[in-house]
Amino acid sequence: MSEPVKSTEAAALFNIPYTLVTELCRTGQLTSAHKGKPADGGQTCWQIDPVELQRFLRNNPRRHYESSLLEPWSPRYRPAPPGEPTELQYEVLAGEWWHDLLNMHLRPNGDLWTRWSDGERFIVRPDGEMDQFRYERVGDAYRQQERERNANAAD
Numbered sequence: 001m002s003e004p005v006k007s008t009e010a011a012a013l014f015n016i017p018y019t020l021v022t023e024l025c026r027t028g029q030l031t032s033a034h035k036g037k038p039a040d041g042g043q044t045c046w047q048i049d050p051v052e053l054q055r056f057l058r059n060n061p062r063r064h065y066e067s068s069l070l071e072p073w074s075p076r077y078r079p080a081p082p083g084e085p086t087e088l089q090y091e092v093l094a095g096e097w098w099h100d101l102l103n104m105h106l107r108p109n110g111d112l113w114t115r116w117s118d119g120e121r122f123i124v125r126p127d128g129e130m131d132q133f134r135y136e137r138v139g140d141a142y143r144q145q146e147r148e149r150n151a152n153a154a155d
Contacts, residue, residue, distance in 0.1 A: 002049055004050075005047065005050050006038055006046070006047060007021045007045060007046035007047070007048060008021075008045075010048045010050060010053055014050075014053060014054065016057070021048065021053070022046060022127070024053075024056070025046040025048065029056065030048055030049070030053060031052065032048060032049035033046055033047070033049075034046075035047070080110075083106065085104075085106055085112050085124075086128075088126070088127065088128040089112045089124045089126065089128065091128070092124045092128055092130065093112075093124070096116065099116040099120070100116065100117035101114060101115075101117075102115045102116060102117055103115040110126040111123045111125055111126070112124040112125075115136075117146075119135045119136040120133065120135050120136075121135070121136065122134070
């Protein structure tokens with residue numbers, strides 16, 4: 001196994017659509033594909049063995065994929081009706097069971113912006129990928145802020 005590369009780097013390296021690379025990862029067609037933080041830092045993303053991807057593309061001609069390029073969402077989930085989150089976005093929210101969802105807002109581009117009881121905020125893209133994690137406040141300062149907000153709401 002060679003040094004893993006990010007899915008975006010793999011797409012550029014082999015001149016194939018990024019959506020194709022991520023779909024190969026999601027469907028398990030690339031056994032080396034795994035999600036993790038890249039060695040150079042940054043957000044968690046798909047990492048792939050470029051040798052395995054090269055072998056896969058050699059054994060499966062590109063024209064087969066070019067005629068059926070995948071949508072940004074996973075084909076296992078239907079796209080949502082306009083103005084509603086996808087099934088995959090709901091599954092991501094359900095997976096965050098250890099915190100309470102305080103607020104969510106669906107943006108016109110399909111991104112679901114969320115706010116959680118631990119002060120974390122992040123977006124869930126229509127394809128289930130999560131991005132832009134941040135915390136409003138942490139620890140005692142956050143708990144005090146929530147107490148004040150709840151007291152004001154009760155008045």
